[in-house]
Structures are given as C-alpha cells and as structure tokens.
Amino acid sequence: MKNIAIIMGGYSSEYKISLISGNVVYKFLDKSKYNAFRIHIFKEKWVYVDDAENEFPIDRNDFSVTVNGNKISFDCVFNAIHGTPGEDGLMQAYFELLGIPQTSCDYYQAALTFNKRDLLSVLKPYGIKTAISYYLNKGDEINTSEIINKVGLPCFVKPNKAGSSFGISKVKTEAELPTAIETAYKEDNEIIIESFLDGTEVSVGVINYKGEIIVLPITEIVSENDFFDYEAKYQGKSQEITPARLSDEMTQKVGTIAKRAYEVLKMKGFSRSEFIIVNDEPHMLEMNTIPGLTTESLIPQQAAAAGISLEDLFTNAIELALA
Template identity: 75%
Template structure:
C-alpha cells in the first residue's frame, strides 16, 4: 500500500483553515487503500501527528519520519496547505528535488498564481479580461490622487500574495485609501489596487480528473458583507449558490475562460478561479491552486454537484499525482 502524507498548516494567516482542510481529506480517504499520515508543517515544527496526537519530527533532508525506531518515507504528498509554503511554490520545489510526487500544480505555476499581479499579466494576452489595476511595492511613493483618478472609487486594495481575503479593504472615499494601503502592507510587501467591478461574482473549480481537464459546476457568491471577505468565506456571511443562476451562454463563456486559463498556465491538480460578470463579460480576479477542502468549501460543493464524492475527489488527486 502507498504511504500518503497529507500536509497541512503552513506559515500564513490561513494555517487554521488549512488544518481543517487537511483533516477533511484525512477523514475522507479510504484507509483500506492507503497508509495515511497527517503531517503538520508549521513555522516552529514539521511533525507527523499520530491518531493519539503524539508528534514525531519530520527529517527535512528526505521528508521521512522515524516512528518507534522504524523509518517511514512517503510515496505521494497530498497538499492541503493554503498560503505559504504550500501554495506559493516553495514546497512544490522541495518535493520535486526529493522526487516525491504531490497533488498540486508544479512550483513555477504555484509561484506565478500566488502572485495576483503576475497571473493577470500572463493571462491578459489570451483575451482574459481583468479589472483596471495599479501595483505598489513597499516603499514606493504613493500618488494617491493620481492612482484614484485612474482606478476610480470605490476600489479594492489587496495584498498581492495572500489568501482568504486577509488584508483586503473596499475603499469608498479618498480618506479611506491610505489606511487601506497600510492594512494591506501588514500582510504583504506588494499590493494591488483594483477598480470595483459591479456585477455577479462567481467561482469555478477546474481540476485534473481521470486524466482530463474538468470544469466543475459554477458557484455564485452572494455576500452579506461588502464583498466576499473572510467573514463571508468562513463565518457564514454569504450565500453560495451552486449551480450559479446564470444563462447557459454565460456558463459556457466562463467555463471556456476558466479552462483556457488552467491549460495556458499548464496547471495540475485542483484550482479555483474567481470572476465577476459585468455587462455580459467575465473578468478574472485570481486563481487559487490549493483551494479550501473543508465540507463547506466551494470546490467540494461543486464536486458534489457534479456527482463526485469527497473520497473520489481526493483519491483521484492522489492517483493523478502518482501518474
């Protein structure tokens, strides 16, 4: 039987969500098919956590663990880490160097898509529409009047490389602009300022399933808050409607853009792209390559709607990685 390491945790504000995702994967994988190990990768420790919660340190030189004097190595890694180092390419590169297959995309794709600015720049030439945006690096001079004249109000100020809507603000007045920039810089040293797109927000999962690129049913997001922020995502302050209430024509348009982005970027494993539909056109916001995998998360909702159970979804990811 293959030894599967489910990695969870991470070094970012999203580590608690990642632990939930990892536990859902653990509960849904069939123990009769694999030997499953929960691995916590945290800033202060990398450990295997046994069923009785005993922790065994991971040897980073070859990603192995010694359990009761017996060394265990892993055939495949199931990546459930949102944010750094699981979603930004660091662990993908590490596992590639060690020759251990893992379930998410490769390191370059992870690093690229983790950077919202660079992802959108790469996709733009392929006719994929995006919001008007302005980028700042920490220490840049902030010409607030000039930026707002170009972007308009309201607008969004976001950290360029963070997830779960940490550090994002919707700015409605010029007075709120500089405090929003300050808040975003707490999460990241690069920020992205985007024009407000007033339309229907949708999220679409694209995965490698049984050797083919599969677009999952689209989810419409109706946030009670000003936008789909942390509370809306995790504290029930939003309605997620799958399948989305959009026309067949719009559905086909979004599916084709999401699939094109997945294939242009040479993605693998799971992905979830966010779009806002304005005047009949989908505008891409971002792509997540390690989307949430808890029971409430969007991608599992979409898989269920497509008739794919969680055990099937997770086992497929492992089998695709082992190919």
C-alpha cells in the same frame, strides 16, 4: 498500501483553515487504499501528528519520519497548505528535488498564480479580461489622487500574495486609502489596487479528473458583507449558489475561460478561479491552486453537484500525482 503524507498548516494567516482542510482530507481518504499521515508544517516545526496527538519530527533531508524505531517514507504528498509555503511553490520545488509526487501544480505555476499581478499579466494576451489595477511596493510613494484617477471609487486594496481575503479592504473615499494600504502591507510587501467591478461574482473549479480537464458546476457568490471577505467565506455571511444562476451561454463562456487559463498555464491538480461578470464579460480576479477543502468550501460543494464524492475527489488527486 501507499503511504500518503497530508501536509497542512503553513506559515501564513491561513494556517487555521489549512488545518481544517487537511483534517477533512485525512477523514475522507480511502483507508482501504492508503495509509494516511497528518503532517503539520510550521516555521518552528515540521511534525507527524498521530491520532493520539503525539508529534514525531520530520527529517527534512528526505521528508521521512521515524516512529518507534521504524522509518516511514512517503509515496505521495497531498498538499493542503493554503498560502506560503504550500501554495507559492516552495513545497512543490522541495518535493520535486526529493522526487516525491505531490497533488498540486508544479512550483512555477504555484509561484505565478500566487502572485496576482503576475498571473493577470500572463493571462492578458489570451484575451482574459481583468479589473483596472494600480501596483504599489512597500516604500513606494503613495499618491492617492493618482491612484483614484486610475482605478476610480470604490476600489479594492489587496495584498498581492495572500489568500482567504486577509488584508483586503473596500475603499469608498480617497481619505480611506492610506489605512487600507497599511492593512494590506501587514500581509505582503506588494499591493494591488483594483477598480470595483459591479456584477455577478462566480467561482469556477477546474480539475483534471481521471485524465480529462473538466469544469465543475459553477458557484455564484452573494455576500451579505461589502464583498466576499473572510467572514463571508468562513462564517456564513454569504450565500453560495451551486450551480450559479447564469444563462447556459454565460455558464459556457466563463467555464471556457477558466479552462483556457488552466490549460495555458499547464496546471495540474485542483484550481479555483474567481470572476466577476460585468456586462456579459467575465473579469478574472485570481486563481487558487490549493483551494479550501473543508466541507463548507467551494470545490467540495461543486464536486458534490457534479456527483463526485470527497473520497473520489481525493483518490483522483493522488492517483494522478502517482501516475
């Protein structure tokens, strides 16, 4: 039996969602094949948490844990940390140095995709369309009229490196910009301000399934709120329609673009890319490499529509990492 460490938590605002994802992986992991261990990764502690909620410290020298005098090492790490340090390359690099296989992409791909500005710049030469954007770094002078001239109104102000829609605002007037910028700076010292794309929002899961890169059934997102924000994502304020109400040609088109991005970036494991389709042209917003794995999350919904159970999905991720 292989020992699998499911890492969850993290250092960002997304830690609560990550704990839910990690516990779903723990619940659905095939216990006849694997010994699963829940590992909480927080700034103040890295611990193994057993079923009775006892905590045992992780030895960071070799990522092992000693329980009642027995040292336990891990054959593979299932990464369920959204945000830093699980989605931005830090944990990936650490495990690569230790020679422990893990289920997400490599550290460079993680760092690149976590940085929205850099990701979109790298994909542009491959013909992947994006919103018009304006960049700010903390300390830069804020010229609101220059920003509006470039991106127009309404626009979106986003932290460059954060997920789960934390720190995002939809800005409808120039007067609202400074507050929106402050909100985004609470999550990150870099900001991306994007033109509003008025179209159909879809989320496209691409995974390596049994050695073949496949596009999962696409989800259309209809938010009751102004956009697909935290409430819409996690508190039911949106309709998520899988498969999306797209023509066959458009389903093919957006799927091909998402798959191309996965291949161009030499991705591994899970990926979920967000697009808005305007005038029959998909525009990419971002790519998540540790997408939510809660039972409400999009990748599990899409896998179910493709006839892939959560147990299969998680077994596949581990087997590919071990291979």
